Amino acid sequence: MTHLARRMMLAAAVAGLLSTSLGVVGSGAAASAAPRPARACTITTLPFPADVYRADAQAVDPTGRFAAGTALRVGEDGNQLMLLVWKHGRLTTVESPLADSVADVNARGVVIGNGWIDAKARPWVYRNGKIELLPTPSGYRNAVSINKAGDIVG
Secondary structure, three states: OOHHHHHHHHHHHHHHHHHHHHHHHHOHHHHHOOOOOOOOOOOOOOOOOOOOOEEEEEEEOOOOOEEEEEEEEEEOOEEEEEEEEEEOOEEEEEEOOOOOEEEEEOOOOOEEEEEEEOOEEEEEEEEOOEEEEOOOOOOOOOOOEEOOOOOEEO
């Protein structure tokens, strides 16, 4: 599933939830319920390498401890892809030609994503400080999600 398709599905889900919640608010049952106190959220910036011209976070684990994304910088032989992993806001960078996109990160900081080798799409996993290619059955090319136990689907 492409990044755009995931975003479109998320937007549809949010729209559905909003329309459902608006319908409940308009009913008499919801009006009698006590309001919940609002929780404050703080927006902060994440550090990124100074020598990159593009950097973005693409996934956050359910606990909020880990975020992962990619960066691009100009190297001697052309563009260099970098995987960016933040743990509690502290940045780790890993140079890799595979780090084209991040699909997901779990609560243990294991990151999955997708890249290209020899003009072929290849899924990868980052764990224990290393990026490794994932085995793929014939016809499968993308990693999509990882759970807390580390099970990966694509």
